[in-house]
Amino acid sequence: MTAAQEDLVQATPQNEFTEIGTPRVEDGAAIWRIARDSEVLDLNSSYSYLLWCRDFAATSLVARDADGEPIAFVTGYVRPARPEALVVWQVAVDHAHRGRGLAGVLLDTLTAKVTGGQGVREIETTVTPDNTASDRLFTSYAERHGAPLAREVLFDGPLFPEGTHQPEVLYRIGPFSA
Structure with missing residues (x-):
């Protein structure tokens, strides 16, 4: 664990979570509910969260409360065309556990x-312009790790079929220093 991670863990109340670990298929429904209740993430089908917990568990994490129930998650995958890049797909924290650095x-x-x-040396994610919480999360992440952060529009709004989607701005953080 890095010094920055230790600082974050110390800033997080001990009763907030008891475990951070690999998601299990059984967590898919809870992860879907957390994403749905976030009110800012694009909600995928419940089936996709089950698949995510099966097929991308090695590049995802879930935080559990004292009862073992998921209260937060991060999902990601190593990008096939750029295996040095971890794409962070979604990060969400249950409303009752927000604001504590989880x-x-x-x-x-x-x-x-x-x-x-x-072999991952950088992370990529996309953030819509109105998602200030995600902007703060990834900007502070880059600052904590002393890594450069570049932003550019990856998918402009008109590319989305519903016609009302905001642009997805690509955040590329890294490379990380050795």
């Missing part, structure tokens, strides 16, 4: 895990 702890823990053994 999303940052999950992001730091996941990237520490994949940069160590999988």
Whole structure:
């Protein structure tokens, strides 16, 4: 664990979560509910969250409460065309556990895990312009890790079929120093 991760864990109340670990298929429904209740994430089908917990568990994490129930998650995958890049798909924290740094702890823990053994040197994610919480999360992540952050529009709004979607801005953070 890096010094930055230790600082985040110390800033997080001990009773907020008891475990951060690999998601299980059985967590898919709870992860779907957390994403739905976030009111800012694009909600995928419940089936996709089950698949995510099965097929991308090695590049995802879930935080559990004292009863073992998921209260937060981060999902990601190593990009096939750029295996040095971890794409962070979604990060969400249950309403009752927000504002305590848990999303940052999950992001730091996941990237520490994949940069160590999988050759990942940077992360990519997309954020819509109105998602200030995600902007703060990824901007502070880059600052904590002393990594450059570049932003550019990846998918402009008119590309989405519903015609009302905001642009998805690509955040590329890294490369991380050795």
